Amino acid sequence: MPQPDTGEQFDTHEGTLERYDPQTIEPRWQSYWQEHGTYQVDNDDPRPRAYVLSMYPYPSGAAHMGHVRNYTFGDLLTRYRTMQGEAVLSPMGFDSFGLPAENAAIRTGRHPRGFTDERIEELRSSITRIGGVYDWRREVRSHDPAYIHWTQWIFLRLFAAGLAYRGHATVNWDPVDQTVLANEQVLADGTAERSGAVVEQRDLEQWFLRITDYAEQLLDDLDGLEWPERVVIQQRNWIGRSEGVEFEMAIVDADGSHRSDLPDGTAVRVFTTRVDTSFGMTFCVLAPEHPLVARIVAEEYAEQVEAFVARARHTSEVDRLAVEGELSTRGCPTGAWALNPFTGRAVPIYLADYVLGSYGTGAVMAVPGEDQRDWDFADAFGLEIIETVQRPDGFEGQAYTGDGPHVNSPAATEEQDATCNLNGLGVAEAKxxxxDHLVAHGLGESVVNYRLRDWLVSRQRFWGCPIPILYCDSCGVVPVPLDELPVLAPDDVEFTPTGQSPLQSHEGFLNATCPECGGPARRETDTLDTFVDSSWYFLRFCDPWSSAAPFRREAVESWMPVDQYIGGAEHAVLHLMYARFMTKALSDLGVTTPDLREPFKRLFTQGMIRLDGTKMSKSKGNLVAPEEIIDTLGADTLRLGHLSVKPPEEDVDWEAVGLEGCSRFLNRVWRLALPASTEWNRHAGPADDSLTRATHRLIADVTAAFDRWSYHVAIARCMAFVNDLQREARSDTGVSQESFDHAVDTLLLLLAPTAPHIAAELWERRHRGEHIHELAWPEADPTLLVEAMTTLVVQVDGKVRDRLDVPADADEATCTAAALASDKVVALLGGTEPARVIARPPKVVNIVTGAAS
RNA sequence: GCCCGGGUGGCGGAAUGGCAGACGCGGCGGACUCAAAAUCCGCUGUCCGCAAGGGCGUGUGGGUUCGACUCCCACCCCGGGCACCA
Incomplete structure (x- = not known):
């Protein structure tokens, strides 16, 4: 039994209790955890392993509220699971390449490294002051030469495997940040996710990673992940799997005969998901950039088509997406015809800007009867509409996309009937x-298309990982030899206001020797998208000391996959998709193990912090500075504020965070737990049964709430417990010393993950130097969770009319008898017999009178 | 348009078919104090009532059930995602 410690560790002046002062206790414990390596884990740790990871931050200087929220969840989980006996890998690092530092360099002329290093130190200090505990020995920074080395090594492995390639494509150009962007970095409205600039289209030669090779796996493996459904759906949408059929349509004359000006077999290939509606195809549409356009266009339309194609090319994606435009101006006839293989009839070929050259085959068959967009187009150009699916009764729309029996297919001739008759079949069967018909006749085949495009990774920026590639006049594209890595950007660079990367004009960097022929070569000046850095950092954390490889395979095997990943939902598609791809690719390349197919087993996405409805993030600055709150109320109060305000996955308005209540609560805990406190009426008598039971109930409730991430409920339960305990310990009867101490100690253990500093401080004072975070999480005694008496709710016709105390093990007869004996029930029944009595002992008895019905 | 969330006091929210509103904020009243802060005690969904007590109440309308915030159907509103992807 721990005795109240009135020793030398602190002073109590006569009658004055030492005040709760987070300013003195918080730094003390932060140093303690760091110096004692409380949260360092080694790769040969014998305990069961857990990997808890919060997304590593871009170093933007002092932490903002979004960081606080993010890292509080990760930190409490690390502490909680450690108390549960696990070796928790809890690393932290910095996503330290990126444009803010480069833009600052352009503004000030100062090298981004110094700027970045300073901000890393600021952020590290902030994170420490929140009480976040990490194994800092494992810190990684994207811009460290060692990290650059292995990012480049991975790129070259991908290159050797054909998963990294240089290709020509129409790409997104951000005129503000002066670089190309991946599709994922462009928002639906055509603006850049980072800079907000309207993105332009440029035809450029760029580096890509072949993420599309993994489209199917990326989709299928989503099923095995314990991720928020919302994120899984977003990934599914982004991958955009679509099953359909591709088939060829011969280019013919209007009467269906061979076109003598074209070589035999000239045909356009179309992709459709509704091959069952082919008999309703009345025209066919090509993307303006379709390679066949120039060859098939009829002479009398040549000028019109040329103008249309030129306009489409110069129209930005934004405008092309502006649906409001007149449909008739968005399409253009070509005068060419294609043969519908189902009907044997020729249909006119049109161009339309809404058909994308980069999806499917860049050409579609148009069935206005069953596709609204085709209907609109047919309407605008006066084209024929054939319905091929029977409309349900009362259908009033135009195109019908639902199910129903097929009609009008085939079109009348007996000859067609014999090969492919769809009439009467439902959509699925008709497909x-x-x-089968197309395949049997060698006309086409089933295909699966994806919306996902290859990941464009080259950036025309300085402050990123250089792409380790050389261009040699005689040997072409040559990878930098592995023993020459890392390729580092030079320090003697000048940043010009034009925004152009200084690498592009740095002779010392540009000129190199071709490792193959020994001749002169030019260095690649583009750097990698910073999402490449962040697509493997979680692997490096397993073994950041490795110098012969990015990490040792055994180390990764022993920690991966991440058991709990924590971060913002804004990365639902970007980072999380890239990291999944990289994990699969590295597994296939043998860099990791064959069974490591997914990096993050469980994902938690916490809500954003808003102030006056606006997002508080790195781009909007520190609208409320966490440091100011830490300086006044303390980090523990700030943590509790974040945890108690709302369910963690929901967005939070800063105004809703009740810091005062949390601060008051911690002050109460302080006075309750301070050994010298004389405020409480404690006696030496036997243990107080009801308090002991309440304490065990608290353990059970808080643990259950933790396990379902209901931290706001866990804290509410602790607050209610403190209120009750205070009331009892202030009463004339008081509480037993033994039960009181057990209650307070338990409370401190339960608060150790959420309010770590105050819990550590009070525990040390109560237990002469013991360290709470090295102790085990308390366990509730199940026998004490069973109450002797319980409240029986008595309902009459479903309405609560009385509450009775009954033994918890009361049987049905007892409960029913007690309920029927209740004065209120007797009065309500007024002597009549109840029609029915439903008893669910010992919780509820519902008495049904005949009167209600 | 499609897909996901969500709608409960003045506010944030709790309640996994069985006591609606735990806990916190705010508000009102009181104790302590010369006074204030801090702390403590009480009240605080709404309507009727002097009171005892009762009526109503979880977006709307139906349904299932002895019993619905909870399950089912339809609809309205808010937030987010996707959207010429053939």
């Missing part, structure tokens, strides 16, 4: 028959 099967039509597909």
């Amino acid at each position: 099967r028959v039509a597909t």
Whole structure:
């Protein structure tokens, strides 16, 4: 039994209790955890392993509230699971390449490294002051030469495997940040996710990673992840799997005969998901950039088509997406015809800007009867509409996309009937028959298309990982030899206001020797998207000391996959998709193990912090500075504020965070737990049964709430417990010393993950130097969770009319008898017999009178 | 348009078919104090009532059930995602 410690560790002046002062206790414990390596884990740790990871931050200087929220969840989980006996890998690092530092360099002329290093130190200090505990020995920074080395090594492995390639494509150009962007970095409205600039389209030669090779796996493996459904759906949407059929349509004359000006077999390939509606195809549409356009266009339309194609090319993606435009101006006839293989009839070929050259085959068959967009186009150009699916009764729309029996297919001739008759079939069955028909006649085949495009990774920026590639006049594209890595950007660079990367004009960097022929070569000046850095950092954390490889395979095997990943939902598609791709690719390349297919087993996405409805993030600055709150109320109060305000996955308005209540609560805990406190009426008598039971109930409730991430409920339970305990310990009867101490100690253990500093301080004072975070999480005694008496709710016709105390093990007869004996029930029944009595002992008895019905 | 969330006091929210509103904020009243702060005690969904007590109440309308914030159907509103992807 711990005795109240009135020793030398602190002073109590006569009658004055030492005040709770987070300013003195918080730094003390932060140093303690760091110096004692409380949260350092080694790769040969014998305890069961857990990997808890918060997304590593871009170093933007002092932490903002979003960081606080993010890292509080990760930190409490690390502490909680450690108390549960696990070796928790809890690393931290910095995503330290990126444009803010480069833009600052352009503004000030100062090298981004110094700027970045300073901000890393500021952020590290902030994170420490929140009480976040990490194994800092494992820190990684994207801009460290060692990290650059292995990022480049990975890139070269991907290159050797054909997963990194240089290709020509129409790409997104950000005129403000002066670089190309990946599709994922462009918002739906055509603006850049980072800079907000309207993105332009440019045809450029760029570096890509072949993420599309993994489209199917990226989709299928989503099923095995314990991720928020919302994020899984976003990834599914982004991958955009679409099953359909591709088939060829011969280019013919209007009467269906061979076109003598074209070589035999000239055909356009179309992709459709509705091959069952092919009999309703009345025209066909090509993307303006379709390679066949110039060859098939009829002479009398040549000028018109040329103008249309030129306009489409110069129209930005934004405008092309502006649906409001007149449909008739968005399409253009070509005068060419294609043969519908189902009907044997020729249909006119049109161009339309809404058909994308980069999706499917860049050409579609148009079935206005069953596709609204085709209907609109047919309407605008006066084209024929054939319905091929029977409309349900009362259908009033135009195109019909629902199910129903097929009609009008085939079109009348007996000859067609014999090969492919869809009439009467439902959509699914008709698709099967039509597909079989095409395949049997060698006209087409089933295909799966994805919306996902390859990941564009080159950036025309200085402050990123250089792409380790050389261009030699005689040997072409040559990878930098592995033993020459890392390729580092030079320090003697000048940043010009034009925004152009200084690498592009730095002779010392540009000129190199071709490792293959020994001749002169030019260095690649583009750097990698910073999402490449962050697509493997979680692997490096497993073994950041490795110098012969990015990490040792055994180390990764022993920690991966991440058990709990924590971060913002804004990365739902970007970072999380890239990291999944990289994990699969590295597994296939043998860099990791064959069974490591997914990096993050469980994902938690916490809500954003808003102030006056606006997002508080790195781009909007520190609208409320966490440091100011730490300086006044303390980090523990700030942590509790974040935890108690709302369910963690929801967005939070800063105004809703109740810091005062949390601060008051911690002050109460302080006075309750301070050994010298004389405020409480404690006696030496036997243990107080009801308090002991309440304490065990608290353990059970808080643990259950933790396990379902209901931290706001866990804290509410602790607050209620403190209120009750205070009331009892202030009463004339008081509480037993033994039960009181058990209650307070338990409370401190339960608060150790959420309010770590105050819990550590009070525990040390109560237990002469013991360290709470090295102790085990308390366990509730199940026998004490069973109450002797319980409240029986008595309902009459479903309405609560009385509450009775009954033994917890009361049987049905007892409960029913007690309920029927209740004065209120007797009065309500007024002597009549109840029609029915439903008893669910010992919780509820519902008495049904005949009167209600 | 499609897909996901969500709608409960003045506010944030709690309640996994069985006591709606735990806990916190705010508000009102009181104790302590010369006074204030801090702390403590009480009240605080709404309507009727002097009171005892009762009516109503979880976006709307139906349904299932002895019993619905909870399950089912339809709808309205808010937030987010996707959207010429053929």
